[in-house]
Amino acid sequence: MTDRLKGKVAVVTGAAPRGEGVGNGMATALLFAREGARVVLVNRSAERAEKLRKQIVAEGGEAAVFAGDMAKADAAEAMAAFAVKTYGRLDILHNNVGIGAPGTPEAVTLADWNKVLEANLTTTMLCTKYCLPRMKEGGGGSIIMVSSIAGALGLIGSPGAVAYATAKAGLHGFTLSVAADYATQNIRANCIIVGSVHTPMVAHLGAEARERRKNMVPMKAEGTAxxxxHGAVYLASDESRWVTGVMLPIDGGLVALRQWPR
Ligand SMILES: NC(=O)c1ccc[n+]([C@@H]2O[C@H](COP(=O)([O-])OP(=O)(O)OC[C@H]3O[C@@H](n4cnc5c(N)ncnc54)[C@H](O)[C@@H]3O)[C@@H](O)[C@H]2O)c1
Structure with missing residues (x-):
């Protein structure tokens, strides 16, 4: 631990992985705590978040669990209030919740379309909406969005995943708007473009699909949570105090191709 986030309070949404292994939210919550932040673990499943909280405490860190559906305004508002009530301030919001669903516009159901937009965009908007006033009270903050190569900068499409690509590309506009609106209040907004990392979210993929994903990447290596x-720690810390409105690909070079690899 090098205390890069010492004194800060962080919220990580979707912190607990949906299965065995280390998800993006879990790895981020663990590194935030290892760097000295007190972390609010937000998840729909209190049980899985509690398991992560125990792991953080066993490592000597500090964390609390807030269980709720971040697509609901009252839950998101209560979450921000809980963070301040528990730890006295709120400095970092890591908007990690996100799900995908397959389908072209012809194939995707309206129910799946709505579910994907809600999980990726509405949760991010609501958590940001209710954390912003708390950050202002504390004199600033850092908000991190979690996008995907599927929506990469609105420059490449994602075959067969129109809802996911649309939602993730939407996060880029959201990031830039928040960055522009809150810069004078010392609140930064940045977005990580996540590449083909191996997490519980893609545990259903077989060995062959996993190998194919790896070979799509220019660096020919699989990413992890x-x-x-590590990118999230930088964006959360004061090391990035002059960085806002940035889309940061962490993807082994995939976005550099500017096309969906075949
Ligand atoms: N794994 C990949 O290859 C990959 C690639 C690109 C982007 N991403 C992005 O990474 C993020 C997720 O990473 P992860 O590994 O932590 O996922 P994960 O699925 O392991 O964890 C997400 C958690 O969020 C919770 N959640 C879902 N909806 C919620 C809601 N409305 N309110 C509260 N909690 C909710 C789920 O229950 C789950 O426990 C997503 O935004 C995803 O789109 C992943």
């Missing part, structure tokens, strides 16, 4: 978490 820790690669994402």
């Amino acid at each position: 820790w690669d994402i978490a």
Whole structure:
């Protein structure tokens, strides 16, 4: 631990992985705590978040669990209030919740479309909406969005995943708007473009699909949730105090191709 986040209070949404292994939210929450932040673990499943809280405490860190659906305004508002009530301030919001669903516009159901937009965009908007006033009270903050190569900068499409690509590209506009609106209040907004990392979210992929994903990447190596978490620590810390409105690909070079690899 080098205390890069000492004294800060961080919220990580979707912190607990949905299965075995280390998810992006989990790795980020663990690294935030290892760097000295007190971390609010937000998840729909209190049980899985509690398991992560125990792990953080066992490592000597500090964390609290808030269980709730961040697509609901009252839950998101209560979450921000809980963070301040528990730890006295709120400095970092890591908007990690996100899900995908397959389908072209012809194939995707309206129910899936709405579910994907809600999980990726509405949760991010609501958590940001209710954390912003708390950050202002504390004199500033850092908000991190979690996008995907599927929506990369609105410059490449994602075959067969129109809802996910649309939602993730939407996060880029959201990031820039928040960065522009809150810069004078010392609140920064940045976005990580997550590449093909191996996490519980993609545990359903077989060995062959996993190998294909790896070979799509210019660096020919598979990413992990820790690669994402290291980037999040930088964006959360004061080391990036002059960085806002940035889309940071952590993807082994995939966005550099400017096309969906075949
Ligand atoms: N794994 C990849 O290859 C990959 C690639 C690109 C982007 N991403 C992005 O990374 C993020 C997720 O990473 P992860 O590994 O932590 O995922 P994860 O699925 O392991 O964890 C996400 C957690 O969020 C919770 N959650 C879902 N909806 C919620 C809601 N409305 N309110 C509160 N909690 C909710 C889920 O229950 C789950 O426990 C997503 O935004 C995803 O789109 C992942």
